[in-house]
Amino acid sequence: MTDLIVDLLGWTGSIMLVTAYWLNSKNRISAQTLLYQLLNILGSLLLMTNTIYYGAYPSSSVNIVWLLIGLIHITAILKNRHKTI
Template sequence: MKTNLLIEILGWVGSVEILLAYGLNSYQKIRSDSAWFYLLNLTGGILLIVYSVYKAAWANTFVNVVWVLIALIAVLKLSQTKRSSHTKP
């Protein structure tokens, strides 16, 4: 029973994070190439993967795995860009 409640909470938090990223970007509060946007999508997607695996919702799991991979690649590129800009004179 407690596990089910925890998984439900994680699913809702993940959903809110992804919607928050989209909403903040849509209203130009954060940029789509910002660390906040990527991290909200990354952590939200991870939480939704946990939720959808627990619920055996494989189509949703697939979508969120792809979502997380896209966000992870974007975070890595952003970190490389920032790292290279700090090393240039």
């Protein structure tokens, strides 16, 4: 059962990352939006859970970096929102 849950988390994370990339590539959302960054952060967390569980450490490393980039940008987005309020 645990393998199934971890696999579902991994697939959900993959879908989230690909969706963010697709929407950005189609100019539906900007990389500077909260939605784009949340899709990347949550997708990375889910994929990171999957890759750590299966011992795929190179992929885990990429997802950690992806997550950190998303957190840095989401912090900037939220700071800019507070400046305009």
